[in-house]
Amino acid sequence: EAGVVQSPRYKIIEKKQPVAFWCNPISGHNTLYWYRQNLGQGPELLIRYENEEAVDDSQLPKDRFSAERLKGVDSTLKIQPAELGDSAVYLCASSLISDGAFFGQGTRLTVV
Amino acid sequence: GENVEQHPSTLSVQEGDSAVIKCTYSDSASNYFPWYKQELGKRPQLIIDIRSNVGEKKDQRIAVTLNKTAKHFSLHITETQPEDSAVYFCAAFHGSSNTGKLIFGQGTTLQVKP
Numbered sequence: 001e002a003g004v005v006q007s008p009r010y011k012i013i014e015k016k017q018p019v020a021f022w023c024n025p026i027s028g029h030n031t032l033y034w035y036r037q038n039l040g041q042g043p044e045l046l047i048r049y050e051n052e053e054a055v056d057d058s059q060l061p062k063d064r065f066s067a068e069r070l071k072g073v074d075s076t077l078k079i080q081p082a083e084l085g086d087s088a089v090y091l092c093a094s095s096l097i098s099d100g101a102f103f104g105q106g107t108r109l110t111v112v
Numbered sequence: 113g114e115n116v117e118q119h120p121s122t123l124s125v126q127e128g129d130s131a132v133i134k135c136t137y138s139d140s141a142s143n144y145f146p147w148y149k150q151e152l153g154k155r156p157q158l159i160i161d162i163r164s165n166v167g168e169k170k171d172q173r174i175a176v177t178l179n180k181t182a183k184h185f186s187l188h189i190t191e192t193q194p195e196d197s198a199v200y201f202c203a204a205f206h207g208s209s210n211t212g213k214l215i216f217g218q219g220t221t222l223q224v225k226p
């Protein structure tokens with residue numbers, strides 16, 4: 001069974017530029033999370049989807065971050081414009097409802 | 113608010129000794145508690161979990177205990193080995209099945225000295 005797939009693995013951009021991350025969850029997993037992880041810290045939830053519905057986006061900085069999950073499968077997370085403080089690893093995870101989440105490899109974003 | 117506190121932040125043990133990591137959660141309705149292991153530069157990996165209808169669960173050298181009254185749960189690793197060295201995260205599922213979310217602790221860096 002394929003795991004959660006994310007792309008790209010690494011991204012370096014200049015501040016004020018846009019960036020997008022893509023995630024393909026495990027087949028059959030209705031729940032999809034986007035987390036941000038800074039060095040030495042735990043994953044911080046940005047948004048959670050149940051199928052195509054964002055059921056919790058309270059931690060998503062909506063002035064610059066947006067996400068979508070069309071057709072309830074793949075998801076994209078976008079930042080526009082990026083700031084220096086956005087540098088982090090962006091992790092996508094999927095699960096069955098209220099079950100353990102399985103993580104992708106993450107996208108390491110560096111904003112310069 | 114929703115919160116998961118994890119202690120200690122770092123833990124160093126001698127190979128063969130036991131290691132214990134503790135977490136507390138704030139939402140009494142939380143019903144699912146997974147533990148993750150993250151090696152340097154890699155993704156968090158689910159290693160064990162426990163649901164609120166169970167007090168203890170064991171899988172070989174690792175075990176998790178849950179005290180719902182006190183709202184805390186712990187990870188126990190026995191006979192530690194150097195390959196157990198990693199960052200460990202606890203998490204708690206806050207809220208209902210449809211609208212809840214998985215909240216993580218800040219992590220514990222475990223070092224097992226040979």
